[in-house]
Amino acid sequence: MQKDIIIKIKKLKKEFTDNGAPLVIFENTDLEIRHGEKIAIVGASGSGKSTLLSLLAGLDKPTEGEIFVKDIQINNLSEKELSDYRNREVSIIFQSFELISPFTAYENIRAPLDIRGNISDIEIKSTANNLLEEVGLSGRKDSFPSTLSGGEKQRVAIARALASNTDIILADEPTGSLDRKTGEMVFDLLLKEVSKLSKTLIVITHDMSIAEKMDRIIELKDKNLQEKTSV
Ligand SMILES: Nc1ncnc2c1ncn2[C@@H]1O[C@H](COP(=O)(O)OP(=O)(O)O)[C@@H](O)[C@H]1O
Numbered sequence: 465m466q467k468d469i470i471i472k473i474k475k476l477k478k479e480f481t482d483n484g485a486p487l488v489i490f491e492n493t494d495l496e497i498r499h500g501e502k503i504a505i506v507g508a509s510g511s512g513k514s515t516l517l518s519l520l521a522g523l524d525k526p527t528e529g530e531i532f533v534k535d536i537q538i539n540n541l542s543e544k545e546l547s548d549y550r551n552r553e554v555s556i557i558f559q560s561f562e563l564i565s566p567f568t569a570y571e572n573i574r575a576p577l578d579i580r581g582n583i584s585d586i587e588i589k590s591t592a593n594n595l596l597e598e599v600g601l602s603g604r605k606d607s608f609p610s611t612l613s614g615g616e617k618q619r620v621a622i623a624r625a626l627a628s629n630t631d632i633i634l635a636d637e638p639t640g641s642l643d644r645k646t647g648e649m650v651f652d653l654l655l656k657e658v659s660k661l662s663k664t665l666i667v668i669t670h671d672m673s674i675a676e677k678m679d680r681i682i683e684l685k686d687k688n689l690q691e692k693t694s695v
Pocket residue numbers: 480481482487489507508509510511512513514515516
């Protein structure tokens with residue numbers, strides 16, 4: 465694969481079965497994303513945006529076609545390999561935060577490093593504490609998710625994604641549960657961190673003011689991905 469390309473989708477077909485009838489989401493779809501690019505994915509509700517992220521995250525498999533991430537052809541991986549891939553290469557930020565409710569903010573942030581198993585406790589502690597500070601939540605270290613506001617929860621989720629230190633961050637409507645002002649602040653924080661660390665970011669959003677902050681806007685339409693504008 466070309467050196468500056470991090471994600472390459474070739475002739476993707478994705479089909480679900482809906483009440484016995486085939487439901488085609490992607491048909492003969494190609495996409496290339498470069499290292500460090502920031503991409504917005506837009507499209508009507510039900511067009512398949514979340515499905516695309518699931519495919520890239522290795523949570524679902526294409527019906528046909530190939531998905532390469534770096535030099536890994538993820539559509540061919542075994543379950544064990546996929547689990548390693550998910551742990552090392554991608555982190556996901558969800559609209560509904562998906563924090564672990566019996567864990568504190570700090571414990572949520574360190575969780576992805578705890579499951580890796582090969583990192584010292586000292587290193588994990590310092591990473592988690594630095595990230596709490598980075599997202600402005602040092603004072604809420606020992607707070608449980610149920611006591612945090614939506615914006616604070618999403619900042620914890622961002623810190624958790626950064627703790628994973630994956631090259632790719634996927635975000636599915638990360639501001640969808642937040643009011644406009646909070647959403648913008650949280651998104652700007654995500655963008656600042658992602659730019660600083662040169663990560664590749666793929667964000668699903670309905671909010672054009674967010675989409676326009678990205679390098680490219682790609683629209684999911686007619687079972688395909690189309691470049692909407694280059695900004
Ligand atoms: N596991 C599944 N089985 C059957 N249909 C599914 C499944 N996942 C998603 N779909 C359907 O595929 C379409 C695209 O879903 P989704 O990717 O969630 O859309 P979006 O995120 O763009 O709103 C929807 O019609 C949805 O109902």
